[in-house]
Amino acid sequence: MYNDLIPAFQIGGIVAAPKGNMSYRDIKKVVLDRIQNRIWGPDSLLPGEIELAEEFSSTRTTVNRALRELAEEGFLERKRKAGTRVLHSPARKAQFAIPLxxxxxxxxxxxxxxxxxxxxxxxxxxxxxxxxxxxxxxxxxxxxxxxxxxxxxxxxxxxxxxxxxxxxxxxxxxxxxxxxxxxxxxxxxxxxxxxxxxxxxxxxxxxxxxxxxxxxxxxxxxxxxxxxxxxxxxxxxxxxxxxxxxxx
Amino acid sequence: MYNDLIPAFQIGGIVAAPKGNMSYRDIKKVVLDRIQNRIWGPDSLLPGEIELAEEFSSTRTTVNRALRELAEEGFLERKRKAGTRVLHSPARKAQFAIPLxxxxxxxxxxxxxxxxxxxxxxxxxxxxxxxxxxxxxxxxxxxxxxxxxxxxxxxxxxxxxxxxxxxxxxxxxxxxxxxxxxxxxxxxxxxxxxxxxxxxxxxxxxxxxxxxxxxxxxxxxxxxxxxxxxxxxxxxxxxxxxxxxxxx
DNA sequence: ATTCTCTTTTTGTGTAGACAAAAAGGGGTC
DNA sequence: GACCCCTTTTTGTCTACACAAAAAGAGAAT
Known part of the structure; x- marks a missing residue:
């Protein structure tokens, strides 16, 4: 049932952060997975970057890149001081190639x-x-x-x-x-x-x-x-x- | 004739890098402008990140972000060791909003x-x-x-x-x-x-x-x-x- | 209650440095 | 030439830290 979108370290549908250092890609996968599984439901507020960095034993810079990209992709909304929020309609943006x-x-x-x-x-x-x-x-x-x-x-x-x-x-x-x-x-x-x-x-x-x-x-x-x-x-x-x- | 796409520090159609520190946004503007004015024409190779960082009196990290984003937007192609190249058909990607x-x-x-x-x-x-x-x-x-x-x-x-x-x-x-x-x-x-x-x-x-x-x-x-x-x-x-x- | 100012939190961005990984290019062998 | 291995260049990413800027929230003044 679970396909390639689910990170390798997921076991039985529960998302676990691995011990080792995670890349910004790994973090994106985990966060996206939590959004899709309603662990962070629509409109809910994510923990701050520092807190997430601790959870993933990473740094704020790396977490920042992961969240920033997810925001660009239309999953999250970020505002200074207000924090990071899950958008209710995900993937509002489609990217098209316009080839010759x-x-x-x-x-x-x-x-x-x-x-x-x-x-x-x-x-x-x-x-x-x-x-x-x-x-x-x-x-x-x-x-x-x-x-x-x-x-x-x-x-x-x-x-x-x-x-x-x-x-x-x-x-x-x-x-x-x-x-x-x-x-x-x-x-x-x-x-x-x-x-x-x-x-x-x-x-x-x-x-x-x-x-x-x-x-x-x-x-x-x-x-x-x-x-x-x-x-x-x-x-x-x-x-x-x-x-x-x-x-x- | 020149409109808002041209950075403020451009004078008479010649792109000059300002003395002070430039943000990654500034660097994006200058690079994009050089692409559009054929200073770096289609298929041409850009200078390496370190060289550009020196020109803009910035750091490789910042130049990297500017070039990375321009590549995501479809203007550049980047390959390790091969360098950064201007794509001949710019903006191959269109982003669509898919609203409810x-x-x-x-x-x-x-x-x-x-x-x-x-x-x-x-x-x-x-x-x-x-x-x-x-x-x-x-x-x-x-x-x-x-x-x-x-x-x-x-x-x-x-x-x-x-x-x-x-x-x-x-x-x-x-x-x-x-x-x-x-x-x-x-x-x-x-x-x-x-x-x-x-x-x-x-x-x-x-x-x-x-x-x-x-x-x-x-x-x-x-x-x-x-x-x-x-x-x-x-x-x-x-x-x-x-x-x-x-x-x- | 409204408006204002100030504080504080949170994300945004820049710097410096390090190592990783892809991949082109060189040199050698066959 | 075709193939293989090694070196080297260039981008990719992470870390650790710093300061900037937006904006919410608290508190004061009206």
Whole structure:
């Protein structure tokens, strides 16, 4: 019944601190275990760092690191003078890897292929001007690209790059590799907004993906700024049936 | 042009280390700034901790903490003996808050209302048995609940709870508050799988949400284990147009 | 009771030094 | 070259101590 999350020195469900010196990892495991087994229930106050250091025959520094990390992970809340408290809804935070499409595909063991569908320099469409708070009549480079996994359509990328923010982009060649690769190499980024939503395949999208008009499509949207200046906005449409998964 | 991400002691775009002692936060800012301004470009090797400690007139311990955290945040890769290297795709990790539905709604300033739609004790459907690797013929409690924001349908929750793993669940009353609240209070959790996908509103779902059959629906799926034993599986269907957003 | 100030507790962070552990690189052997 | 062993560099972690800073709580003044 007990699996690998339970520290090795637990016997019969009772958490015992081992005699020897414990690393901050060991301490994290014991504390997390006590939280999960309601020894320290929701909202309850943990002993102070010094007291815990004595129990684990460790030092305050080490206990501090263990508790600090558990707090970062969303299990505890710490306040000076008030002490350390167990949060009632644990793991409020999920961490997602946001890989490059190519990595996502090759990591899955499939062959990656890229194809540029459309390239167009144009005035910023009004929705983009509004969304990014652009000054009026900015020029943007609009690109549409397809990413294939084992020659099956995997992702349709629609991207807009603000020319004023990255003038060199007009000279870049996107026939062989995608704009993401180029941007990552060329532009230091500073700020990112990421969102997920569901949409319907329109005729255009359905044509590129292996989809029928009206199919539900999982999509993500990314906007990137560099020191407050918008650089690029991209919408990524995934193949029907795509599921984004994480474990914690 | 330079905004708040740039440390205060930067002058004219050139990063200068101040004379006085720097905190690990200061060091993080300077290092991050150098990464973003390509002073330390992608794949380049940073100086060792001791050297940096001298530059910042700090100690290795403090520099270590700064670099360690930047590595956790996805900017750097550190390996013993090989040193610290700048990753080419920064911020590969996005952190998401996974709030309780109630919090999500009340935090947005709306009024939360809950309603139990269906409660049924049944043998585990075969897809669930397969998905969770259950022993055959387990009993599950199936629930369907609606969550409203300002009396508009916000989320439809379909949940299955493995009775064997949490026998007390049969006595719980879910007419006033949802199973999530109960589970969070009652069951220590240990392991979670979370996934996002797009689906179509079927007739049943469309009836509960303010949707038409065929509308694209953003949905999330959560499976929870306790020490290797599956506890509950839930699918949450959001109202059409819902967007999940994060910034980093 | 309210507001203010002061004290005190608790976590936050920095310093200095030590040893551990991973892993790259060198040198040798086959 | 391929393989193996040893050295050495670099990060990982622990200890012990110090002072800083937030914030709760007590007590005084109003």
């Amino acid at each position: 499409v190519r990595d996502e595909i090759t990591d899955a063991g499939a062959t990656y292929r890229y194809s540029l569908v459309k390239r167009e320099v144009m005035p910023a469409p009004s929705w983009l001007t509004a969304k990014l708070a652009l000054k009026p009549d900015r020029e943007v480079l609009h690109l549409q690209c397809m990413h294939f996994a084992d020659n099956e359509p995997f992702q349709l990328e629609k991207r807009w790059i603000i020319v004023e923010s990255v003038p060199e982009v007009l000279e870049a060649d996107f026939t062989a590799s995608g704009p993401n690769d180029w941007l990552v190499q060329k532009v230091p980024f500073s700020n990112l907004e990421l969102s997920f939503f569901a949409t319907k395949a329109d005729e255009d999208t359905a044509g590129f993906m292996d989809a029928s008009v009206g199919d539900p499509i999982f999509a993500t949207q990314r906007t990137t700024w560099l020191r407050g200046e918008p650089v690029t906005h991209a919408v990524l449409y995934f193949t029907p049936g795509y599921k984004m998964t994480t474990r914690l | 539905v109630r919090d999500e709604i009340t935090d947005a300033g709306a009024t939360y209302r809950y309603s139990l739609v269906k409660r049924e004790v049944m043998p585990a459907p075969s897809w669930l048995t397969a998905k969770l690797a259950l022993k055959p013929d387990r009993e599950v409690l199936h629930l369907q609940c609606m969550h409203f924001a300002d009396n508009e349908p916000f989320q439809l929750e379909k949940r299955w709870i493995i009775v064997e793993s949490v026998p007390e669940v049969l006595e719980a009353d879910f007419t006033a508050s949802g199973p999530n609240d109960w589970l969070v209070q009652k069951v220590p959790f240990s392991n979670l799988e979370l996934s996002f996908f797009a689906t179509k509103a079927d007739e049943d779902t469309a009836g509960f949400m303010d949707a038409s059959v065929g509308d694209p629906i953003f949905a999330t799926q959560r499976t929870t284990w306790l020490r290797g034993e599956p506890v509950t599986h839930a699918v949450l269907y959001f109202t059409p147009g819902y967007k999940m957003t994060t910034r980093l």
